[in-house]
Structure formats: C-alpha cells, structure tokens
Amino acid sequence: MATVELLFSALPEHVRTARLVAAAVARRAGVDEAVLDEVRLAVGEACTRAVGLHVAYGVASPVRVVLIEDEKKFSIEVGDDAPRASAGLVPGARGESADAGALPPSGAPEEPGAEADDEMGLAVISGLVDDVEVTSDENGGLIRMTWPTTPASVLP
Amino acid sequence: MDLSLSTETVGDRTVVRVGGEIDVYTAPKLREQLVELVNDGSYHLVVDMEGVDFLDSTGLGVLVGGLKRVRAHEGSLRLVCNQERILKIFRITGLTKVFPIHTSVDDAVSATD
Numbered sequence: 001m002a003t004v005e006l007l008f009s010a011l012p013e014h015v016r017t018a019r020l021v022a023a024a025v026a027r028r029a030g031v032d033e034a035v036l037d038e039v040r041l042a043v044g045e046a047c048t049r050a051v052g053l054h055v056a057y058g059v060a061s062p063v064r065v066v067l068i069e070d071e072k073k074f075s076i077e078v079g080d081d082a083p084r085a086s087a088g089l090v091p092g093a094r095g096e097s098a099d100a101g102a103l104p105p106s107g108a109p110e111e112p113g114a115e116a117d118d119e120m121g122l123a124v125i126s127g128l129v130d131d132v133e134v135t136s137d138e139n140g141g142l143i144r145m146t147w148p149t150t151p152a153s154v155l156p
Numbered sequence: 157m158d159l160s161l162s163t164e165t166v167g168d169r170t171v172v173r174v175g176g177e178i179d180v181y182t183a184p185k186l187r188e189q190l191v192e193l194v195n196d197g198s199y200h201l202v203v204d205m206e207g208v209d210f211l212d213s214t215g216l217g218v219l220v221g222g223l224k225r226v227r228a229h230e231g232s233l234r235l236v237c238n239q240e241r242i243l244k245i246f247r248i249t250g251l252t253k254v255f256p257i258h259t260s261v262d263d264a265v266s267a268t269d
Contacts, residue, residue, distance in 0.1 A: 016181065041210075127248035127249070
C-alpha cells in the first residue's frame, strides 16, 4: 500500500511540490540523508518528464506520484497517461526504440529541444538511481525508482 | 524558492549570478536572460552558480543552449561552482567536458584558455 500518493495537474510549477513531498516522505522512511538530494533530483526529473509528455499529448489527467515505504526499501513511482505506440521501452535504448513512442503526435506543438531535455532527464535518473525501471504502453508510462532504507534503531 | 538573477560586467565578461532553484518552472527565466545578453552583444558569459540550491536537466539544457548561442559568436560560457551536489549532475551527464567549471568568479573572469 502506498504511504503517500500525490496527484498534480501537469504544470511545471507543481514539480517542486512533488520534490519536496517525496524528499520529506523518503526522510521519514529512513532513506539515508546523503541520498535525499538524489531522491529529490530523480523524482523531479521523472515529474518534469511526465509533465512534458502530458503537455505534448494534450492529456488532461493529473500526473501521479506514489511513494511506497517497505520494510527495507523506499520506492517512488511516477506515472503519466501519455499513450505510447509500443510497449516495454527501456531507458538507455537508442535509435528506433529510444522512447520513440513518446514523441508527440505529428501536428502537436513541440518545443525545440524538448526531446533532448527528455533524454537528458532519463540520463540523470539512470545515473543517479541504481534501481530504476521505465515502462510504457498505449495507456501511459511509469518510472519506478527504489532506494534502500536504514532500519530505525531499536530503543533499549 | 524562486530563481534570482543579476548581471555584472567585468572587463569583457558578463557575470550572471544565479540563485535559488533552476528547474522546469524557473529555467525559462534563465534562458530569457542568456538570450537577451547574447542579443545585446555579450558573448563572454560567466554563470555564477554558487547561490543555486537545485539544478535539474532542464537547467542543464538551458546552459547548453546558452553555450551554443555564445559559440555562434565565438564567445564563451564559463561556470562557477563549488557545490558537490550540483557538480555531480554535470559529471553524470558528461557536461564537465563541455563547460569550463571554475572555483571562483575571479578565476573564471581571468581565464583565457
């Protein structure tokens, strides 16, 4: 069960809120203080990407952030509702499969450099988070990132 | 926290002091500032990032865009940054090889290589 679930309209100004909430919940879950900056950055990148996809596709639904606290790990899932042409895309792939399905449909407004920013965002996530999974299908995409937690010390 | 920007001319260099958070919401303001400077003829820029609390890939994209603009005029874009958490993002993306990164504004302003 999710510890905290956050839905926000796909607007850039809400990404900071998602970062702050994720970092606060991660700290409480026992994620190492030294890693919290990485959590903040990674969730920001994932949310930025989701906002960009919703805007590019004209998707009206909110971006979903699910923060899951388990016994020895803490996971963040960032979900978007932008439809992809094909399923099972992975980060780091290039060429035909490099999230080609995430390109805006022809005719959609596309900011110059938006695609490059998207790839850089995924590169940052991949560089920061050891345990990351990126999936997508015709209904949308999901980035799941997991960090180990330090169990709270037991009081005598 | 919002983004703060101020500029100062030192010799033939223009120092852009950036403070706060550079993300998908605030990065357009930095982009506008850099574009304006280049349009006004400032081709040798020093971006002082010591006051930056947060930087993401959108911010990196803006800096790369700025670099491309000044290079089109045979200019330069140097960064000043000592913060490990910010430097780490440049390392992850390989951009430490693209931007000259200095430890002080004085160092960046006097650099010639």
